[in-house]
Amino acid sequence: MYIDEIVLENFKSFGRTTRIPFYEDFTTISGPNGSGKSNIIDAVLFALGLARTRGMRAEKLTDLIYNPSHDGDGETAGPREASVEVVLNNSDGALARSQVVNAAGSDDVGDVETITVKRRVKRTEDNYYSYYYLNGRSVNLSDVQDLLAQAGVTPEGYNVVMQGDVTGIINMTAGERREIIDEIAGVAEFDAKKADAYDE
Ligand code: ATP
Numbered sequence: 001m002y003i004d005e006i007v008l009e010n011f012k013s014f015g016r017t018t019r020i021p022f023y024e025d026f027t028t029i030s031g032p033n034g035s036g037k038s039n040i041i042d043a044v045l046f047a048l049g050l051a052r053t054r055g056m057r058a059e060k061l062t063d064l065i066y067n068p069s070h071d072g073d074g075e076t077a078g079p080r081e082a083s084v085e086v087v088l089n090n091s092d093g094a095l096a097r098s099q100v101v102n103a104a105g106s107d108d109v110g111d112v113e114t115i116t117v118k119r120r121v122k123r124t125e126d127n128y129y130s131y132y133y134l135n136g137r138s139v140n141l142s143d144v145q146d147l148l149a150q151a152g153v154t155p156e157g158y159n160v161v162m163q164g165d166v167t168g169i170i171n172m173t174a175g176e177r178r179e180i181i182d183e184i185a186g187v188a189e190f191d192a193k194k195a196d197a198y199d200e
């Protein structure tokens, strides 16, 4: 399974609908400082529910909505809503139809060779709302997370390596690095279960 494309609408610096295609094996994105490269990664984290607000370099969820006066002191009113859709190519069958149907809570998920996960954030006068969709069906964050976990994509995992993570890993102790390897290999889960069993 891999990302085919992402579609951003009013997400961070992307103040218009932007489609970003990805290749199956390797895609690099280059551009000057501040041009929005990291915002694209933030968009993936946002849509797939992989990070908290701080992890997307924002203080609150509504900071992720495009703000025309973000870098100035003007007070131009911006849009009230942002969304990101991640289009996953599942033609290798990494996720079975039954798993998608189960997560979506509906049979009406179309052809699961393509799986779309979309998230919207909307602000009102005094509140904000966040919505997730799986192949067009309204779902909860836990539905998205449970489904992606079955394809090995989790918030604790190292599917996304952020700026600074590599230096962080180099500066770790051998023990701390071992914990990461355990996490990637999928054995950390058993260590936690073993510790729980001993506690009982
Ligand atoms: P670098 O090469 O320095 O890592 P980058 O290409 O990764 O740069 P980003 O961090 O993705 O750049 O983009 C930063 C830009 O996004 C800043 O100019 C910032 O003002 C803008 N930005 C962030 N949030 C918003 C928002 N809500 N509305 C408008 N612009 C925003």
Ligand code: MG
Binding pocket: 037, 038, 039, 163
């Ligand atoms: Mg960056």
